Amino acid sequence: MNLLDRIRRELEQLSGAEQAVAQLVLKDPSGFQKLPVTTLAKRAGVSSPSVVRFCRTLGYEGLSDFKLKLAASLNSGVPFIHQAVQQGDTGETLIQKVLDNAIHTLSNFRNTAPAQPISQAAKLITKAISTKGRLVFYGVGNSGFIALDAEHKFFRMGCAAQAYSDGHLQIMAASMLNKGDSLIIISNSGRSQDLLDATRIARQAGAGTIAITASGSPLAEEVQVHIPADHGEYYEQYSPMVSRLLHLCIVDVLATQVALQLGDSVQKNMARLKKNLIESRYAK
Template identity: 55%
Template sequence: MLDRIKASLPSLAPAEQRVARLVLGDPRAFANLPVSELADRAHVSKPTVVRFCRSMGYDGLSDFKLKLAGSVSEGVPFIHRSVDVDDKVGDVLVKVIDNTVAAFLKYRNDASTWAIERASEALAATYQTGRRIEFYGAGNSGIVAQDAQHKFFRLGVNAIAYSDGHMQVMSASLLGPGDCVVVVSNSGRTRDLMDACDIARKNGATAIVITATGSPLAAAGHIHLAADHPEGYDRYSPMVSRLLHLMIIDVLATAVALRIGGARLQPLLREMKNNLRNKRYA
């Protein structure tokens, strides 16, 4: 919730921005103070405080305070950082979705378009020369790698995904100049992925890494696509991180598709759709 408020700050009216900064400065106090005190501290009117809450998508101040109190709790270990043990299903729905939306908005505001541009250019160049594109991931990130392979396979790209550490190392050993490897990791500290990335890079392949800033893997690739989020990889189940990685893959696939060009892709995708029609009930 706090990440969502930060991401929305530039789009708010000046008076509502003062309320937002009050929330961000001391969320626990905001959740407990009366509206009159909040208005005085933010130097706004009481209706402005309520209007800010509604601008953020809540029914009013009471609803906003309820959700805010939940978002600044410690969460449930190994389940979700924003969810409390006594939350009702409605609370879980709001918290999980808000947490994800906030992470997406933060990524939209912080993402390096320069890095995405470099990554899409490298992938498109590999496609143009008929060289190999490989996706590596472990655990949940292995599922993201498989999704990436499926996305690029539909574009006619010679791509494959590996989630087994031995297969990653063996396949990376066969890569060379002109090939491209995309390594996905939440923590950026998985040894198998680090080993495979190092081998691919030493063999001359272009290494694109999708992982957290400051991690060992972030420094191991040629191109780093930062996937930063508030979800602790050692304490909570991967939820936001997995969705963020999938979104980054979607962005890459779309950017590469535009570089390949509609004249080449449209007939291919049209034929694929037509061939799939008899697989569905009318």
């Protein structure tokens, strides 16, 4: 999903003034990126702050950041047309189809992803770690494996991290959260009732809530920080591929940003961990 598709998907959730700006972008995206804020505001029939507010609502730092991502989205080449794997496909064809789909999805995220929600999520997680809070990761089904990967990454950094993929355990764990803890939910659809219930419980307890999920989903609206994870793969697909890769990459970006914010403490933990692992290896 490119930036224009995302705007169309979230159009009804925007305010009246923001919708006017969105319609201007959709009508002439190339022209939008070339015009100053005063001209854009005049053409949309709104104030200049409304134009900036539209960009920030989508998760961008401001108009300049939005224009850069819009330009990257428009210049990404011919949109990828999904070619479903077929029974008679050769090994060479399968390699091309599977990898082209993955490459397109990751490239599109790189070109259009708003930095603001990732920075907000990293700040929330860093604060929880710095105050000895807990990090809890939720995922259901395929997303449960992503939650386990996230647990592993933050555990290696010396954080108190735990992943849950069972709905009942998620409700129980959410009930044990406190102010200063952070709940990070990974969900392809963002429509699991158990995840929504657990998120509400965590928020009532004062815990920070972050979701890596589809834009416009109920879960995206329920959390404090939403990191958009949009792609062309239908969320009820039996064997999801690109969604899994996209979620893994987002977790990597998030973990890296948190590690940089924590600084020397993470470096020391990682160095000690590596040393002990090397010493435990079998030597002939």
